[in-house]
Amino acid sequence: GFPRAKVAAASGLRSGVGVPINHKGEVFGMLECFSRDARKPDEDAIKLLAGIGSQMGQFVERRRLETQRREQAEALERSNQELTRREKVMQGLLEDLQRSKDQLETQQTTLQTQNKQLQELSVVKDEFVATVSHELRTPLTAIKEGISLLLDHALGDINEEQRDFLQTVDDNIERLTELISNMLDLSKIEAGKLKLSPERVELPGRVPPGGRLQ
DSSP states (O other): OTTHHHHHTTOOOOEEEEEEETTTTTEEEEEEEESSOOOOOOOHHHHHHHHHHHHHHHHHHHHHHHHHHHHHHHHHHHHHHHHHHHHHHHHHHHHHHHHHHHHHHHHHHHHHHHHHHHHHHHHHHHHHHHHHHHHHHHHHHHHHHHHHHHHHHOOOOOOOHHHHHHHHHHHHHHHHHHHHHHHHHHHHHHHHHHOOOOOOOOOOSOOOOOHHHH
C-alpha cells in the first residue's frame, strides 16, 4: 500500500514502513522509509516515525494557517485600499456638489439682482413713456388745431405752397401722434393693463405707397 513501492522495488529496496503526516485527524501526506534488507517493522522505529509524522503535520498545519492569515491580511489590505479609493472618490463628488451648489447660489443671487434691476428699469421706462407721451401729446394737439384753422382759412387766405407745407406738417403730426399712442398701448400690454379684442379684418390686395393702410 506504499505509493512509492514500485519505484522502491525497482531501486532494490526490499522493505519499508510508512506513517501518515497528520494533525488532529487530518492527513496531509505519507512519510515513507525503505531498506535494502528484508526485515520486519521495528515498533520503536514506527513510533519514532509516527512522532516525526505528527510533528510534520503540525508544521504543515502551522504553515497553512500562516498562509491563510497572510492571504486574509492581503485581502483586508486590498479592501482597505479600495475603501480608501472610494472614500476619495466620494469626497471628490461631495466637493463637486458643493462647488455646483455654490455656483447655483451665486447664479441665483445674480438673477435676483438682475430681475430687480429689470423691474426698476421697467418702472423707469413706464414713467418715461407716460411723461414723454403727456408732454408731447398736449402741444401736438394744440399745433394740430392751429394748423387745421390755417388749412380751413379761418385765419385768412393761404396760397398753394403754404397749403402743401401745412399739410405736410399736419401729416407728420398725425404720424407722431399715432406713434405715441402705439407706445402707450405697448406699455399697457407689457403691464397687462390693455385688453385685446381680436377680430377678423380684410386687407387690401396690396399696400399703398408710403406703407400706410387707409
